Amino acid sequence: MKTALGDLELRQPRTLDEALAMLRDDGPLLPLAGCTDVYVQLEFGVMPARRFMDVSRLRELRGIERMDGGGLRIGAGATYTEIVRAPLVAQRLPMLVAASREVGGVQIQNRGTLGGNVANASPAGDSLPVLAAADAVVVLRSAADGERRVPFTAFHTGYRASVLRPDELIVAFEIPPVEGEQWFRKVGTRAAQAISKVVFAGVKGGPRPRIAIGSVAPTVVRAFRTEEALASGASIEEAQQVFGEEIRPIDDIRSTAEYRRRVAANLLRRWWVGQ
Amino acid sequence: MRFELNGQEVEVDAHPMRRLLDVLRVECGLTGTKEGCGEGECGACTVLVDGEPVCSCLVPFAQAGGTSVVTIEGLGGKHPLQRAFGDHGGAQCGICTPGMILAAVALGPNPTLEQVRVGLAGNLCRCTGYEAIYRSVLGAYEAVDDRRPAAEAPAVGGGSKADGGAAFGTGADGGRSDVAGAGRSRSNGSGADAGAGSAGKAGL
Numbered sequence: 001m002k003t004a005l006g007d008l009e010l011r012q013p014r015t016l017d018e019a020l021a022m023l024r025d026d027g028p029l030l031p032l033a034g035c036t037d038v039y040v041q042l043e044f045g046v047m048p049a050r051r052f053m054d055v056s057r058l059r060e061l062r063g064i065e066r067m068d069g070g071g072l073r074i075g076a077g078a079t080y081t082e083i084v085r086a087p088l089v090a091q092r093l094p095m096l097v098a099a100s101r102e103v104g105g106v107q108i109q110n111r112g113t114l115g116g117n118v119a120n121a122s123p124a125g126d127s128l129p130v131l132a133a134a135d136a137v138v139v140l141r142s143a144a145d146g147e148r149r150v151p152f153t154a155f156h157t158g159y160r161a162s163v164l165r166p167d168e169l170i171v172a173f174e175i176p177p178v179e180g181e182q183w184f185r186k187v188g189t190r191a192a193q194a195i196s197k198v199v200f201a202g203v204k205g206g207p208r209p210r211i212a213i214g215s216v217a218p219t220v221v222r223a224f225r226t227e228e229a230l231a232s233g234a235s236i237e238e239a240q241q242v243f244g245e246e247i248r249p250i251d252d253i254r255s256t257a258e259y260r261r262r263v264a265a266n267l268l269r270r271w272w273v274g275q
Numbered sequence: 276m277r278f279e280l281n282g283q284e285v286e287v288d289a290h291p292m293r294r295l296l297d298v299l300r301v302e303c304g305l306t307g308t309k310e311g312c313g314e315g316e317c318g319a320c321t322v323l324v325d326g327e328p329v330c331s332c333l334v335p336f337a338q339a340g341g342t343s344v345v346t347i348e349g350l351g352g353k354h355p356l357q358r359a360f361g362d363h364g365g366a367q368c369g370i371c372t373p374g375m376i377l378a379a380v381a382l383g384p385n386p387t388l389e390q391v392r393v394g395l396a397g398n399l400c401r402c403t404g405y406e407a408i409y410r411s412v413l414g415a416y417e418a419v420d421d422r423r424p425a426a427e428a429p430a431v432g433g434g435s436k437a438d439g440g441a442a443f444g445t446g447a448d449g450g451r452s453d454v455a456g457a458g459r460s461r462s463n464g465s466g467a468d469a470g471a472g473s474a475g476k477a478g479l
Contacts, residue, residue: 001294001313010291010337032335039294039333040314052292056338081327105397106378107321107330 002045011053016060016169020143022053023167029053031169033061033077034111036104037120061115061171064088070177076115076170081106083114093134093175095182095201099126102186115170118152121160121219124254126186128156128220129201132212133182136175142168149174159218180206183271187263189254197255200267211268216247216260223247226268236273240265276340280305281349291337296320298336299346307347307373311399318398321374322346328378328397345380347373355415356380365411367402374398379412388413 011029013019023029030049032038033056041047055061061077064086072092074083080100083089090097103109103117103126117125118138136152144167152173156162164170180203188194199214208231211223226243234242249260277286280303289298299305299322311319313332320331323345350357356376359365366372375398379386382394391412400408 001297005290005292008290008292010335012291012337035333035335035338036315039335042292043313043332054335054337104315105318106381106394107318107328107397108315108333110327110329111333 001039001043003042003047007050008042009051011051013053013055013058016058016141016171017143019053019055019058019169020141020167023169024143028166031055031119033113033116034079034108036108036112037116037122055169056113061169066092067174072175074114074173074175076118076172077113078115080109080112080114084109093130093178093182095133095184095203096127096130098184099130099186099199099201102126114173118155118173119162119164119170121156121162123156123159123217123219124196124199124215125220126196126199126214129199129212129214130184131173131175132220132222133201133203133210134175134178135210136173138170139172139174140164140168141171147171153222156219178203178206180204180210185267185271187267195254198260198263198267200264200271202271204272209272211243211271213247213264213267215254216249216264218248221247230272236269239272240268243268276336278339278341279343281345287336289336291335293336294332295322295324295334295336295339295344296331298339299331299344305346305348309370309373311370311374316399317371318374318378318395319371321377321398323377323381326381328381330397345377347376350376350380354380356412359411359415360408363411363414364407365403371398371400371402375400375408379415382412384416386412 011022011026013022029051030038030053032052032054038047038052056077058077061075063075064078064082065073066088067073072088074089080103083100084097100109103112114127117127118131131152138150138152138155139147140150141147142165150163154163183202185200186196187198188196196215198216201212203210209227211227212220213223214220223243223246225246226239229239229242243264244261247261247264249257249264251257276288277284279285285303287298287302289302296308296310299308308322308331309319310332311317315330315333318330321328322331324334324339324342354376356379360372360376365375375395378395378398379391382390386394388409391409395408
């Protein structure tokens with residue numbers, strides 16, 4: 001590991017209140033749980049943070065529960081494995097199960113958490129399009145202000161940036177009932193252990209179509225205009241045109257803008273017309 | 276800090292952010308756990324924490340406190356999977372083998388081919404092309420219980436050879452590669468049952 005251990009500090013709160021007090025009184029501290037991103041950065045010596053707080057044992061962040069009215073509440077500390085194994089998620093948000101199964105191998109799924117994926121704020125996060133398409137709400141908590149709720153689509157503000165304050169933790173995600181058929185596709189170099197080139201979640205057959213796509217802009221994109229076009233009877237070619245205007249893919253180490261545009265348009269077609 | 280290591284309560288003093296991988300290899304002297312990529316991609320450093328496979332290069336030592344950790348040494352060299360990796364040529368250079376075996380242990384006895392593919396998707400191998408590894412995992416629980424050659428042949432598609440065990444066993448169990456016959460008779464009664472084993476054959 002390229003980072004010297006002597007410089008690092010780890011705080012280990014036992015309760016959520018203790019954790020929030022630490023963030024308020026003794027920050028900045030970078031929360032860590034599954035460490036599947038943190039240790040990659042430590043390994044390469046590019047982790048800017050030196051002080052960390054382990055939130056993996058906070059019971060308040062665990063659990064997957066049904067909410068009144070048919071919704072679903074998933075604790076920020078829920079691991080992908082817990083999500084894959086939860087009958088409640090399979091029932092209400094199967095596209096999240098599909099996404100969780102494709103996050104790395106089993107070893108990564110056993111450690112990585114939904115809250116970590118969102119807080120890490122990479123546009124390639126596999127769960128992000130699902131949460132965007134599902135109209136999820138991010139529940140944040142701080143010692144100063146208690147709880148506040150932010151629509152998932154307003155959470156990320158730019159590349160690796162979000163509205164999360166340094167004194168706040170993501171506590172949970174609330175997902176209202178999703179009407180319609182859910183669909184998820186990840187396109188990467190290989191099926192397991194690959195970071196997405198394009199990642200897509202869609203819902204159709206409900207009151208209106210919903211589309212979210214990752215790895216094609218600085219943040220995950222909820223394609224409202226494309227949804228609108230499809231809802232008002234546009235052809236798939238017209239919708240692909242609008243979709244192309246809503247995304248901002250770039251060339252990077254994993255793919256090219258051109259390839260991503262093509263794949264995005266193809267995924268839209270495959271999802272909408274099945275071919 | 277206290278945790279259970281291969282069935283024994285141990286107390287180890289190390290920095291809370293030190294990788295579990297380093298604690299196991301350096302502080303505990305258990306070098307069976309290998310470091311491959313160091314970034315959670317290759318699975319070579321896989322160990323079981325409370326029964327679940329994890330990449331020990333991504334686990335801060337602090338998070339191991341109070342857990343039960345199993346490394347390849349904890350299988351004692353006599354586990355049916357260790358023997359099967361030798362018998363079926365599942366190990367070549369051996370770097371991926373401890374991680375492969377621990378990921379396979381987590382699948383329990385008699386997994387289907389699909390379960391093996393998914394369960395080992397996080398373990399990369401540069402040598403075998405994976406087929407021999409799949410044969411090893413699928414064959415592990417069949418071979419232990421039944422010495423009849425006729426029962427074994429169809430199970431592994433002709434890929435099982437007794438001399439394979441002698442040639443390839445070292446990566447998996449640190450040099451104790453029992454030749455097939457003797458090894459199998461000793462592991463009789465280890466819990467695998469022949470009935471369920473034949474269901475695994477169908478998966479091939």
